[in-house]
Amino acid sequence: MKKLISAVHLLLISLCIWLSASAQEIKTVDGVRVVHNEKGGKWGEKLPIKIESIDAQKFARERKLSLETAARQVRYDFFERVAEQEGASKIAVGHTADDNVETFLMRLVRGSGIKGLCGIPVRRGKIIRPLIKIWRREIESYVGSLKLVPRRDYTNYESKYMRNRVRMKLIPQLKLYNLNIKEIILQTILLLTQDRLFLEDKAEEALAQALRSMDENELSLDLNKVRSLEDAVQGHLFRIAIERIKGNLLDLSYTHIQDILEKLEGKERWEVHLPAGIYVTGNSERLLISREKPQKHKSNSYHYSLSIPGEVELKEIGRKLRLSWMEDFSPAKINNDDLQTAYVDHAALGKNLVARNKQEGDRFNPLGMKGSKKLQDLFVDEKIPAERRDSIPIIESGGRIIWVAGVRLDERAKVTKNTEKVVKLELL
DSSP states (O other): OHHHHHHHHHHHHHHHHHHHOSSEEEEEETTEEEEEETTOOTTTSOEEEOOOOOOHHHHHHHHTOOHHHHHHHHHHHHHHHHHHHHTOSOEEOOOOHHHHHHHHHHHHHHOOOTTGGGOSOSEETTEEOTTTTSOHHHHHHHHHHTTOOOOOOGGGGOTTSHHHHIIIIIHHHHHTTOTTHHHHHHHHHHHHHHHHHHHHHHHHHHHHHHEEEEOSSEEEEEHHHHHTSOHHHHHHHHHHHHHHHHSSOTTOOHHHHHHHHHHTTOSSOEEEEEGGGEEEEEOSSEEEEESSOOOOOOOOOOEEEOOSSEEEEETTTTEEEEEEEOTTOOGGGOOTTOTTEEEEEGGGOOSOOEEEOOOTTOEEOBTTOSSOEEHHHHHHHTTOOHHHHTTSOEEEETTEEEEETTTEEBGGGSOOTTOOOEEEEEEO
C-alpha cells in the first residue's frame, strides 16, 4: 500500500511541477526534449519529455471523426509510439474519478450498453490510470498544499464540447436532487463493472465452445451452440467476437447487436453491415464475421445423362451417382432412413434420365404430400443452408423431377404394390 501511495504522490508531484512551471526553457538533448523548470528544486530540475504537434482538426476531417474523438486518437497513438521508442511497459495517464463520472453520463445520454456504462477502465493494454479513484478536488487540494498554481486549459470551459456541458451544467443540476450524485454514480460504475466481468467470462467460455475457425480477417461460429446461450451472454459473445476481428468496438451500437440477435433464428442466408467495413453473415448453421464482403456463391451448371445400370461422376460437386436394377425386390428391403438412396418405380420414368443442378422455378411433388411445391420452399422447410443448395443434384426424367438427391423423392415416382421393376439410385 505504501508503494502505491508513494507512486501516486510521485505522479501528482510530477504533474504539479509540469502544470505550475511559470516559465520554461525547452532544449533538445539527444533527440529528447527536456523541460528545465525555472524554479528548479529537487523534483523538477530536469523532467524529460517528448513533444509533437499534430493537426487534430485536419485528422478529424480526413477520417470524418468528431474533434474530441480525433484528438483522443492522435494523443494515444503518440503515447504508444513514445512507449515503443523508450521501451516502456506502462503508460500512466491522469484520468480522475470525476472524468469517470462524466464519461458515464455522456454515454448514458448518447445510449450505451453495460460495457460503456462501466466508464473508464483502470487499465487497458499498456495504459494505466493510477488516479481514477481520486476526485479532482483532492488533487487540487494537494496542489494547493504545495502552494503551486496549476495551469488551466481554457478549452475545458467551452460549452461546445459535450464533456464540458456535462461537467458545468448537467452535474450541478443532478446535485439539486442528491448532493452525493457523483459518489453514487461511481458506486454504480463499480457494480456494473463486476456484473460485466462475470458476463464476459461466461461469454469467453461460450465463444471458445462455439468457435469453428478464426484468422486475422474472419471468424466463424457454430450457430446451434450460440442459440443455446442466454440472451445476455449472446450479446457479450458477439461483442467479443467482433472486437477480435475489428480490433475495437468504436461506433458499434446496441442496434447493431440487436440486428444480429434478431436474425439468429433465420433459415435463409442473412447479412448485417457493421462500422469500419465489418460484415456479419449467417444461415441456419453458421455465422461469419469478416473484414471482407462475402462473395455470393456462384453455382457451376451441370447436366449429365444417366443410364440404368450405370455410374456417373458429378465433378462440379465432387459426388457420384450410381443407378442399378433391384433384383428380388420386396418392401422390406427398402431403407427409408438412408436419404442418400432412393428406390424408384421404373414405370414412372420417362425418356432422357438426367442429373443436373437446381434451376430457378423448379417444382415437384414431395413424397407424402398432395400437390406440387417449389424446390426453394422445400429447402427452407428442411433448413438447408443456401450455400449447400447448389451441391444437391436434381434427378429428372421426362422433364419432371423424380428425386432431390439426399433430400426427398417425388410422390409420383415411389414404389407401390403395383410396381414391377425397381431402380435403385445412390448418391455417393
